[in-house]
Amino acid sequence: MSASTSTLAAGRSLEHWNRAAAQYAKAEGLFEPEARLLKLYGSDFKRWSVLDLGIGAGRTTRHFAPACGSYLGIDYAPGMVDQARRNCPAFASRIVTADARDLHMIPSASLDFVLFSFNGLDCIDPSDREAVLREVHRVLRRGGIFSFSAHNLHSVPFADAWPMPPLNPARPFQSLYRVAKRMRRNLRIRPLVQHRNSSEIMRRGWAFFPDGGESYTVPLVYVTPAFQRAQLDACQLRLFSLQDCDCRELLGAHPPSTDSWLYYLAEKA
Ligand SMILES: C[S@@+](CC[C@H](N)C(=O)[O-])C[C@H]1O[C@@H](n2cnc3c(N)ncnc32)[C@H](O)[C@@H]1O
Numbered sequence: 001m002s003a004s005t006s007t008l009a010a011g012r013s014l015e016h017w018n019r020a021a022a023q024y025a026k027a028e029g030l031f032e033p034e035a036r037l038l039k040l041y042g043s044d045f046k047r048w049s050v051l052d053l054g055i056g057a058g059r060t061t062r063h064f065a066p067a068c069g070s071y072l073g074i075d076y077a078p079g080m081v082d083q084a085r086r087n088c089p090a091f092a093s094r095i096v097t098a099d100a101r102d103l104h105m106i107p108s109a110s111l112d113f114v115l116f117s118f119n120g121l122d123c124i125d126p127s128d129r130e131a132v133l134r135e136v137h138r139v140l141r142r143g144g145i146f147s148f149s150a151h152n153l154h155s156v157p158f159a160d161a162w163p164m165p166p167l168n169p170a171r172p173f174q175s176l177y178r179v180a181k182r183m184r185r186n187l188r189i190r191p192l193v194q195h196r197n198s199s200e201i202m203r204r205g206w207a208f209f210p211d212g213g214e215s216y217t218v219p220l221v222y223v224t225p226a227f228q229r230a231q232l233d234a235c236q237l238r239l240f241s242l243q244d245c246d247c248r249e250l251l252g253a254h255p256p257s258t259d260s261w262l263y264y265l266a267e268k269a
Pocket of ligand 1: 017018024027053054055056057058059060074075076077080098099100103116117118119120123124
């Protein structure tokens with residue numbers, strides 16, 4: 001990714017996240033793939049040292065901090081950190097202001113698990129995305145796990161595409177809700193993307209688009225899984241699981257999922 005894209009960075013500023021703290025404080029629950037992590041690695045978490053990056057108002061802190069051997073939650077927006085400490089008073093001393101691009105205060109190979117939830121990696125300027133992955137690689141022990149989600153470029157409604165979520169007959173109401181949400185999102189994003197060269201963007205593997213989480217005001221990074229995998233490989237983080245929002249495994253799946261974002265699990269090689 002090139003630093004020339006940083007003209008679009010204004011919306012991804014510290015000021016934006018400080019202002020968003022009260023709004024983020026309302027979110028308490030885990031997404032299904034996040035809850036599944038706690039089940040999957042339940043007893044391991046009890047002895048693991050865990051770093052939670054970009055915790056916002058502490059949504060994941062509520063669930064992960066009590067489950068872990070040791071926990072550190074960081075966010076670079078002081079407004080978010082204050083809010084997270086208020087929301088999780090029992091873990092206030094384990095919540096600090098720090099930048100995911102520079103984890104110098106954490107010794108190398110000292111952690112078992114690093115989490116960067118709710119597409120936090122996509123809020124970081126493209127030129128710095130790899131810096132975060134390199135820091136995650138450095139602080140993890142060999143075999144340590146990095147879990148994160150990232151916006152999915154295959155979900156973008158380019159002029160030649162109108163991606164919709166798959167219908168799940170087992171969950172009709174949730175399915176219909178998702179379809180309605182996606183229609184709304186497609187209609188909001190379509191005017192921004194219809195004149196862009198989709199084949200060039202898909203070849204490159206990433207682009208900026210807004211999303212509903214920030215009321216379509218903030219350009220965030222969207223990636224293809226292939227791009228993200230190559231970037232993980234370059235940082236010696238081996239992708240071993242890729243899931244959609246319903247926890248369906250996607251590694252090797254074709255055609256690619258059109259969910260708005262996807263869940264990645266990688267281990268330090
Ligand atoms: C989309 S919000 C997600 C918040 C939280 N993880 C959640 O799930 O509710 C992204 C968060 O990442 C934080 N963030 C963005 N860039 C960061 C960086 N370089 N270092 C640490 N945190 C960062 C923002 O301040 C914001 O709180």
